[in-house]
Structure formats: C-alpha cells, structure tokens
Amino acid sequence: METAPLVLDLADARPPTLGTGRLVCIDGPGGSGKTTLAAALAEARPGSAVVHMDDLYDGWSGLLDVRGQLDEILLPLARGEAGSYRRYDWDERRYAETVVVAPTPLLVLEGVASGVRSHAHLATVTVWVSAPADLRLRRGLERDGAALRDQWHEWMRAEEVLFAREGVAARADVVVDGTGITPPWVRRP
Secondary structure (H helix, E strand, C coil): CCHHHHHHHHHHCCCCCECCEEEEEEECCCCCCHHHHHHHHHHHCCCCEEEEHHHCCCHHHCCCCCHHHHHHHHHHHHCCCCEEEEEEECCCCEEEEEEEECCCCEEEEECCCCCCHHHHHHCCEEEEEECCHHHHHHHHHHHHCHHHHHHHHHHHHHHHHHHHHHCHHHHCCEEEECCCCCCCEECCC
16 A cells, blocks of 8 residues: 555544644654655645654754744644744754744644654654665765765764654554555554
8 A cells, every 4th residue: 555545544534633633743764755755645635734844953953852843833733723933944054934834634744853752642643764774874965965974974863862762663653664665554553
C-alpha cells in the first residue's frame, strides 16, 4: 500500500486532536524522505496545511529547542483558534515574518522534532521515516550544498541526542522506510 493513503486512512479513523482538525506529525532524521511524504499527503487531501519544521528552528543550532514555536502553533489550534509561528530565514540567519496557521481539517507537521513528547497528545498520527545515514547525508548535501557538510554532521549528532531523548521512533504509529525498499507498516492501528 502507498504511504499517503495508509496515513490518511489511519488519521480519518481517529478522533480530531486539534479542535475539529487532525494532526499528522512526520518525524525522522534529516534527508530520510519526510518532505516528500508531506507533499504526497497535501496532494491527496486538498485543503490541508503543511508546516515544515525547517521554518521553526533557530538555524543549525536550533533543533533541540522548538517547544515554544510548537506551543504557538498547536495549542491555539487545539482550542479551535488560529496558531502562528515566526518563520526562520536561513539566508538572513534570523527569524522573519509571523505566519498564521488557520484551523484546518488536516495539519501536517513535517520535520525533525515534529513528534516530540511535549505535544504527542495532540498528534492524531505520528509517522517515523528513516533511511541509512550515508544516504541521508548525500540527500542533504545535494539539497543544501557541499559547503554545509560540517553543519550537516553537527545536525546529525544533535538528531541522535533528540531522538534518544524523545523516543519518537518507538512511539510512531506508522513506520516508513525512506529508501522505498520496504513497504510502510502500522505499529498501532
């Protein structure tokens, strides 16, 4: 079965967690294929919204502290109100404009740390996407440029700390092989 329909069917079978809307968190290490899955979910479900965690981090060193940004998005949505966040501008290396996230039937939160424990009670479905480290690094450098190799290595170390602390892989409802070799599977229907 394709991953997007599997995730959407599971989300539809569960009660809303963000007011009248549902939240799908797509977590896993950088370069594993999370953004591709988020795009497939948005395409399969017109009217859904996608928030990329890359827009929330305070640069390369901001991975371990995104709780405040998630609070500003998710807690109002859980009350049926619009949430918001400050978008990080990677070129300018600072936060830029405030982005409003209106209540929606489906919000896809995509990126490393989207499935943190502090907001797990708001997730309708948590998806874990993984791939081998060498493939992820290659994908990241192809996207971001070889000049960022050192930042990528630091990021990957920070991910290890985060994932050990948060245990997202063990709590995920759906597990996805970012190489596409193994079909996705549901841990908890």
